[in-house]
Each structure stands twice: as C-alpha cells, then as structure tokens.
Amino acid sequence: MSHLKVVVTRNIGAAALDILNQQKGLNVVLWDSEDRVVEKDWLDANIKDAHGLLVVFTEKINEELVTKAGPNLKAVSTMSVGVDHVELPVLAKRGIKLGYTPNVLTDAVADISVMLALMASRNVGQAISIAQEGKWPGLPWSPFGFCGPQISTSSAMGLPTPRTITAGFLGFGRIARATLNRLIGFGITHALYTDSGKNTDPDEEHEKKDFSIPVTRAKDFMQVARESDIVFVLTPGGKETYHLVGEEFLQAMKSTAVLINPSRGTVVDSDALAKACREGWIWGAGVDVIEGEPNVGSDHPLIKEPRCVVLPHIGSATTETRTAMARLAAENVVAGVLGQPLPAEYPVSQ
Structure with a gap:
C-alpha cells in the first residue's frame, strides 16, 4: 500500500497531519506552508498519480487539475463547508468522492453572525474608527450620537406598546438555527425564513424544535x-443564488434593518449593498465574505462605506473549530483513498 499518494496543499496543523502520517501505506506530499497559497507549478509537479488530494478553498478543483492527477485519484477532501471551488460534475464523471467539513464550524459561524448583527446595528465600525484615528477627544458627547437600532428587547424600556423584532433568514440550515437560538436570548420575538434563496412552498412545515418563538416559512x-429587522444571508453560493440580494431586495428592506452575510460573497451584490448603506435604504450591514475575496482593497465600495462592517472571512476562525475542520478533512481523504465510507461526504452527483 506504499503507493497510495496523498497531496496536501496547505500545512493544516500537527493534529491533522498526524492522522495522515500515522496511516500505514500513505505517501504524504505536503506544501509545507500555513499562510501561502500553494504555487501552481508545485501542484502541477506533485499532483500526478495522486490517489487523494486535500485542499483548502483557495484551490480550484477543475477538469485541468483532475486530468493532471490521472486515473488513480479516488478522493478530494476540502477543509471547508462550501464547495464553490469544486467543479462537481468533473468529480462525478470520474467517480471521485468529495469530502467536506460540515457541522464542526456551526457554533463558530453562528457566533460571528450575531457579532456582526450587533456591530452593524450599533455603528461599531464608525465608533472604532473614531477611537483609532484619535478623533475621540474632539468629539463631544451627544444624546443620540452613534445611536442605532437595538436588536434586543426588554420590558424595562417603558415603551407604550410591546416591541417586536423579526430575524429573517435566507437559508435555514444548521448555522441559521444556531444563530436563531443565540438571538432568542437577546429577545428576538419572531423568525422568518426560506430554505434557500428561491421561492418555497409556504404550506410546507419546517421543524420548529427548540425554538420558543414563532418561526414562520416565508412565501x-x-x-x-420586507418584514425582517435583521436579515441573515446563510444560503449556499452558486448560480442559483448569485446576487440574490441585489437592489430589488435591498430596497424592499426596512430603513432600520441590517443585512448580515457570513456565508458566500456571491449571494450579495456588493455595489448594491454599498449603495443601500450610503443612500439609507437600510441601516447598515455586516459581512464576513465578499465576492472576489481576498482581492478586496481599501478602495472597495464596502470597505469605504462607514455603515458596513467588513471582516476578512473569519467566521470559523477559532482554534478549536479550525483544528476540528482539519482533522475531519484528513479523516475524509484517508477514508477515500482506502475505499472506505467518508465521515463527511458531499454528494457530487447533485
């Protein structure tokens, strides 16, 4: 079995690499860098006759690469939940299995989702820049300075009528549900969702287990x-959801609402979102992903927009989560080259 070659395109940490190195019969070929994207020349030179390939989402798995690998390639494993960088028909045509890393990053991304909602609604981006640029000493306190919409509710506010806050979800998978569970603790009173960015059947019941507030499928x-105070974009990327959130969607939102995107940059039209923040169609936005990343410079319209909080794709960036993702990616590729069921296999035929 010493001929089973596994190419790994990033140093994914000792815990995961030990899984590979301790497996008898594997020849592990490693691009030994954590921070540098694998060089094309290196990958082209080493991919030939590989039985397994472990990548991160910066690598494009396409016809060219799979052809260079040759007929021995049995499994591709990606250290990511998203598979936008993988041409699924190419793998399906050759019977190559695809491993991915769902579930283990649910909590970390849900945390970031709530954090972005708080930051966007409370003008944290603007407030931090004031402090970092040394402008605070010259800025007098104002009764309504930096005020934004509050995403929590309290009976102590003394409001004449009970306040309702609706969280809307484009996509209602594990991360969306975990996000909603966190928001309920803040006092969110209602939730509205679609399973994807496409129209859904309003009569189809969705599991409402563990939710203590009304959870309704949108038409x-x-x-x-139209009806949400916070919209969370948590739907997969791809052609079906490309620029789902564009001018029409943003103009339909409440002027006091915020848009949060911790999923895929391609789902949101960046130019439209910057315009929506700038012209006051919505209150603000928080994004962890942007179309075209990481090629997002200081002149990008969302970076330049004060009402938009931008993070450099750190949703899963906890030590515990990334270690778990790396281990699962390693376990997937080992199982794939050995002809065993993958712990987490993505269905390439769909």
Missing part, C-alpha cells in the same frame, strides 16, 4: 426582505 425571499 418567498422578498417577504424576508
């Missing part, structure tokens, strides 16, 4: 835009 994704 279509535009209802989520």
Whole structure:
C-alpha cells in the first residue's frame, strides 16, 4: 500500500497531519506552508498519480487539475463547508468522492453572525474608527450620537406598546438555527425564513424544535426582505443564488434593518449593498465574505462605506473549530483513498 499518494496543499496543523502520517501505506506530499497559497507549478509537479488530494478553498478543483492527477485519484477532501471551488460534475464523471467539513464550524459561524448583527446595528465600525484615528477627544458627547437600532428587547424600556423584532433568514440550515437560538436570548420575538434563496412552498412545515418563538416559512425571499429587522444571508453560493440580494431586495428592506452575510460573497451584490448603506435604504450591514475575496482593497465600495462592517472571512476562525475542520478533512481523504465510507461526504452527483 506504499503507493497510495496523498497531496496536501496547505500545512493544516500537527493534529491533522498526524492522522495522515500515522496511516500505514500513505505517501504524504505536503506544501509545507500555513499562510501561502500553494504555487501552481508545485501542484502541477506533485499532483500526478495522486490517489487523494486535500485542499483548502483557495484551490480550484477543475477538469485541468483532475486530468493532471490521472486515473488513480479516488478522493478530494476540502477543509471547508462550501464547495464553490469544486467543479462537481468533473468529480462525478470520474467517480471521485468529495469530502467536506460540515457541522464542526456551526457554533463558530453562528457566533460571528450575531457579532456582526450587533456591530452593524450599533455603528461599531464608525465608533472604532473614531477611537483609532484619535478623533475621540474632539468629539463631544451627544444624546443620540452613534445611536442605532437595538436588536434586543426588554420590558424595562417603558415603551407604550410591546416591541417586536423579526430575524429573517435566507437559508435555514444548521448555522441559521444556531444563530436563531443565540438571538432568542437577546429577545428576538419572531423568525422568518426560506430554505434557500428561491421561492418555497409556504404550506410546507419546517421543524420548529427548540425554538420558543414563532418561526414562520416565508412565501418567498422578498417577504424576508420586507418584514425582517435583521436579515441573515446563510444560503449556499452558486448560480442559483448569485446576487440574490441585489437592489430589488435591498430596497424592499426596512430603513432600520441590517443585512448580515457570513456565508458566500456571491449571494450579495456588493455595489448594491454599498449603495443601500450610503443612500439609507437600510441601516447598515455586516459581512464576513465578499465576492472576489481576498482581492478586496481599501478602495472597495464596502470597505469605504462607514455603515458596513467588513471582516476578512473569519467566521470559523477559532482554534478549536479550525483544528476540528482539519482533522475531519484528513479523516475524509484517508477514508477515500482506502475505499472506505467518508465521515463527511458531499454528494457530487447533485
């Protein structure tokens, strides 16, 4: 079995690499860098006759690469939940299994989702820049300075009528549910969702287990835009959801609402979102992903927009989560080259 070659395109940490190195019969070929994207020349030179390939989402798995690997390639494992960088028909045509890393990053991304909602609604981006640029001493306190919409509720506010806050979700998978569970603790009173960015059947019941507030399926994704105080974009990327959130969607949102995108940059039209923040269609936005990343410079419209909080794709960036993702990616590729069931296999035929 010494001929089973596994190419790994990033140093994914000792815990995961030990899984590979301790497996008898594997020849592990490693691009030994944590921070540098694998060089094309290196990958082209080493991919030939590989039985397994372990990548991160910066690598494009396409016809060219799979052809260079040759007929021995049995499994591709990606250290990510998203598979936008993988041409699924190419793997399906050759019977190559695809491993990915769902579930283990649910809590970390849900945390970031709530954090972005708080930051966007409370003008944290603007406030931090004031402090970091030394402008605080010259800025007098104002009764309504930096005020934004509050995403929590309290009976102690003394409001004449009970306040309702609706969280809307484009996509209602594990991360969305974990996010909603966190928001309930803040006092969110209602939730509205679509399972994807496409129209859904309003009569189809969705599991409401563990939710202590009303959770309703929207008639279509535009209802989520119109009725939500916070919209969380948590739907997969791809052609079907490309620029789902564009000018029409953003103009339909409340002027006091915020848009949060911790999923895929391609789902949101960046230019439209910057315009929506700038012209006051919505209150603000928080994004952990942007179309075209990481090529997002200081002149990018969302970076330049004070009402938009931008993070450099750190949703899963906890030590515990990334270690778990790396281990699962390693276990997937080992199982794939050995002809065993993958712990987490993505269905390439769909």
